[in-house]
Amino acid sequence: MTAMFANNDHMRQPNETLDLAGIGVGPSNLSLAALLDSVGDLKAHFYERRAGFDWHPGMMLPDVELQSSYLKDLVTPVMPTSPWSFVSYLVAHKRLYAFLNAQYDAVPRREFAQYLAWVAGQLDNLSFDATVREVKHDKDRFMVQFDNGSVAAKNIVLGTGTSPFVPSWATPFLGDRCFHNSEAKFRLPDLNVSRVAIIGGGQSGGEVVEALLNAKAGLKELNWFSRRHNFEPINDTAFSNQVFSPEYVYAYLNLNNDQKLEALKASILTSDGLSLSTINSIYRRLYSLRYLEGRDIEAKLSPNRDVIQVEADKDGYRLIVRNRFDGGVEVAHADAIILATGYQFKLPDALSGLQDRIQFDRNSRPALNDEYCLNWNGPKQNRIFAQNAGRYSHGIADSQLSLMAWRSAHIINTLTGHEHFDLEPHDSQVNWLSSGHETLGQSIAVDY
16 A cells, blocks of 8 residues: 655655655754755655644744754754755845844744744655554564555654653643643733743743743733752853763763763753843843832742642642742642643654563663664664654753754764764864773663
C-alpha cells in the first residue's frame, strides 16, 4: 500500500527504503531537513501530524524575544552559504536593510517563527497532516505506519520536541483556569479573573507576568513564585556562553554521570534566566502601576518558594507554599494558576512498541550515546536518533537553538559515515578538561 499525505501529496513506493525517516517537524528536524537538502546521496523524509509548521504558537505573547543570536539559525553555523539561512529569508522578503536599521538587541520571536515557517513551506522533504501511529522494527529496517499506509526506513530521527511539565499537584486542576504557559496566548485573553498565581521564575514565567501586567485591567492580585534564590537574569556573558559551543559538548561527554549533573546545575542561568529586557520591563511596569497610575494591584514576587499543595477553594485555589529562605509555610489564594514549569523529553507514543528494547537511565530518561542515538538492543545499522533529548547527556545547550545546526550536521556525518560537514572543534577561550585529556568526540562509556 502506498502512503499519501496532504499538502504535498508525498508518495513512497512500498519497495523503497528511506535512509532516514523523521518523526515530527519542529525546529530541530527542520534544521536536519534543511541541511539534508544539500546532501544528494541520502533519501530522507520528515512527517508531522499538524497541518503546517507552527513554532510554539501558544507562547507568542506580545514583544517576546529570541534569547540567542539569529546567526544560530537552522543552517548558518555549519553551512553559511545555505539558501535556508535567516539572512536568506530577510533577503528573499526584501527587508534585510529594514531589519538591520531596526537595531534589535534581540530578534522578535515572531520574526524567527516566520523564518522557520518560510523554510518549512519550501522544502520538499517534509509532509504535514501525516501522523505517525506506530514504529515497528522488521529485520533490517523500521516500518513507520500512518493511518493510510507505511514507509520503510533504515534509521529514524525523533523530532517531536519536549512536552510541558506539569507538577503532580496541578494535574487534577488543569483547565481554563489552571494551565501551562505553552497555552498562554490562547487562554490569557479570556482569563477574566482578579487574582493570578504564576509558578516558575524563568523567562517563560517572566513573559506571562509582563503580559498580565500590561493587559489585565481587572487584575487585583498577582503572585509570582520561583524556586530560585531570586528572579535572576540570564548569564549572557562571553565566557559563560562558551557552554553553547561544540568544544564544551566534546568536553562534557567526557564526564561521568554525577559530574554532568553538577556541570548542568552550575550553568543553569546561561539558559534559563530572565532576559534583562524582561526584568526591566516588569520592574518599570510595577513602578508605573504603583506610583504613576495609582492602580491598586497587590504584586507579590516570591522567590525561594516551593508550591507543595493546592486545594480547590470556592471559585479559586488555595496554595500551600514553603519558603526555603526562612523555612516558613505560607498560604496564597488565586482565581487562576499559570504553570511556567518547563518542559521534558518523552518518547512519542508511536515508539511504545519498541520501549522495552530501549535503555533508560536511573531517572527514567532515554539514554543517548555520543552520536545522539538512543541505546537500544536492535541492529547497530538501524539507529534511533533523538533531537532535543540530550540535556543531561550532552549538556545544557542541547535543549536550546544554539547548537541545533551543529547537532543536525553531526547526525548527517553519522549517517553518511564520513565528515560531510567539518565539525572539528574551534579554538576555545576556555580550557574545560585537565591538560592532556583527549576531547575530540571519542565515544565515552557512561554509567547509567
